[in-house]
Amino acid sequence: MLNRKDISRIIGDLFRTELSSHQVDALAIFEDNTEELWNKLPMEIKQISEQKAATIFGFMPRTFSSLERMIDYSYASYLKNQQIAFLSCENNQVTAHVHTTNMMWEESREIAASLSGITRIISLVPSISAYGFMFTVILPHILQVPAMSLPAIPTQSWDALLRPGDLLVGFPLFWNHWLRCNDHFPEGIQVVSSTALCKEETIQGLFRSGVEQFIEIYGSNETGSIGFRRQATEPFKIFSFWEVDSEKPEPLIKRKSGMSWMKLPDHVIVPGARLIYPVSHFDGRVKVAGTNVYPAQVERILASHPAVKDCRVRLMRPEEGERLKAFIVLNEGYGPEHLGIVRTFLSQRLNVYEMPRTFTFGEVLPVTAAGRETDW
Amino acid sequence: MIDTINEIKVLIASHIDLGGIDLNHVGATDPIFGSKGLGLDSLDAIELMVLLQKRYGIAIENVQQSREIFQSLGSLAEYVDENRKK
Numbered sequence: 534m535l536n537r538k539d540i541s542r543i544i545g546d547l548f549r550t551e552l553s554s555h556q557v558d559a560l561a562i563f564e565d566n567t568e569e570l571w572n573k574l575p576m577e578i579k580q581i582s583e584q585k586a587a588t589i590f591g592f593m594p595r596t597f598s599s600l601e602r603m604i605d606y607s608y609a610s611y612l613k614n615q616q617i618a619f620l621s622c623e624n625n626q627v628t629a630h631v632h633t634t635n636m637m638w639e640e641s642r643e644i645a646a647s648l649s650g651i652t653r654i655i656s657l658v659p660s661i662s663a664y665g666f667m668f669t670v671i672l673p674h675i676l677q678v679p680a681m682s683l684p685a686i687p688t689q690s691w692d693a694l695l696r697p698g699d700l701l702v703g704f705p706l707f708w709n710h711w712l713r714c715n716d717h718f719p720e721g722i723q724v725v726s727s728t729a730l731c732k733e734e735t736i737q738g739l740f741r742s743g744v745e746q747f748i749e750i751y752g753s754n755e756t757g758s759i760g761f762r763r764q765a766t767e768p769f770k771i772f773s774f775w776e777v778d779s780e781k782p783e784p785l786i787k788r789k790s791g792m793s794w795m796k797l798p799d800h801v802i803v804p805g806a807r808l809i810y811p812v813s814h815f816d817g818r819v820k821v822a823g824t825n826v827y828p829a830q831v832e833r834i835l836a837s838h839p840a841v842k843d844c845r846v847r848l849m850r851p852e853e854g855e856r857l858k859a860f861i862v863l864n865e866g867y868g869p870e871h872l873g874i875v876r877t878f879l880s881q882r883l884n885v886y887e888m889p890r891t892f893t894f895g896e897v898l899p900v901t902a903a904g905r906e907t908d909w
Numbered sequence: 910m911i912d913t914i915n916e917i918k919v920l921i922a923s924h925i926d927l928g929g930i931d932l933n934h935v936g937a938t939d940p941i942f943g944s945k946g947l948g949l950d951s952l953d954a955i956e957l958m959v960l961l962q963k964r965y966g967i968a969i970e971n972v973q974q975s976r977e978i979f980q981s982l983g984s985l986a987e988y989v990d991e992n993r994k995k
Contacts, residue, residue, distance in 0.1 A: 873929070
């Protein structure tokens with residue numbers, strides 16, 4: 534059972550995420566004082582946060598006069614409904630994926646069984662995703678260990694912060710930055726990663742830096758945790774609380790405790806029973822800092838600007854970065870000097886994860902010698 | 910401090926695409942984050958912290974400190990001048 538402090542943590546993370554993703558306060562994700570954030574919330578972000586809290590905890594949207602009242606009401610709703618919803622956004626539509634307390638505890642107990650020697654959990658991820666919630670809110674209850682949150686700043690004094698038995702909960706983008714400015718972990722540190730697939734060189738870099746154990750969780754807000762692996766070369770092993778139907782061209786999964794069959798979030802290769810290698814997403818979504826974004830949707834919005842005759846949006850190549858990039862063919866009368874107005878137009882319609890980081894101009898879309906569209 | 914401001918502008922521009930912003934028009938009082946000034950976002954913040962550590966040996970460790978330091982190019986340059994190790 535969650536307590537009021539858990540609910541308070543989720544609401545604080547909701548504010549941080551909304552403030553930074555709407556580009557209201559770029560440093561909000563690093564802010565640990567929730568009361569201070571509440572006091573400074575712009576009206577629009579407060580309303581969005583209240584609506585999302587209503588969906589997460591299952592009550593009718595309402596306004597709150599204080600942070601305390603919002604936490605109390607959310608906690609009461611959780612106690613009544615015994616469920617939490619994780620949110621995903623597709624085509625500007627927020628979808629709620631409801632997880633019952635029983636589902637979450639079943640999942641956490643199995644994850645806990647795959648860990649050993651943990652004496653403290655240190656989280657670098659917000660608790661409003663299924664992954665963050667599982668590791669920073671429920672797992673501390675199951676393992677009976679303290680949990681603390683740190684801002685995802687890779688330039689901290691890790692030797693002073695960490696101690697043997699710590700489980701550091703992070704995500705691939707953070708590990709990549711961590712490896713650029715650190716070369717070792719103190720002894721006895723375990724690392725867990727999720728939200729996007731960790732590259733092989735990242736996992737190898739973490740081991741070279743002295744990580745005692747590494748575990749990567751595969752899953753989504755829709756499904757919760759699906760499987761795990763300990764090495765980059767291994768397939769993910771599907772957790773035992775899932776039934777798997779491998780007879781179909783794409784495997785289906787279903788909770789043994791209930792629910793209906795569902796597709797995995799990705800196309801997968803199945804090298805053996807209850808083993809999977811995720812290959813690519815079904816619906817063209819990509820991950821930016823662990824968040825699902827849809828390049829085709831960004832492309833539609835970009836194409837709606839009068840300066841844009843044609844455009845393409847795609848994920849950067851690994852050597853370019855981990856954001857979206859855009860290629861634009863301009864209409865007559867417009868030039869690269871109009872990029873500023875196009876960027877402003879986009880920033881009013883896209884969140885920080887969707888916003889292309891680079892813009893390239895050309896007279897025609899890039900194509901290969903054979904006439905097929907290509908990268909730029 | 911002017912030299913440091915220019916150095917930081919070059920450092921940022923060489924690692925983060927600023928989308929055609931004319932750096933000559935960005936000064937000490939302009940913000941680093943948000944729609945004005947350099948226009949960086951929250952995902953760029955981590956990148957910037959890493960760049961500062963690599964270039965100047967400066968480890969920015971907490972958000973309260975970050976908010977003051979990253980308020981503007983001028984405040985960042987002042988912090989760099991006072992704390993750089995290389």
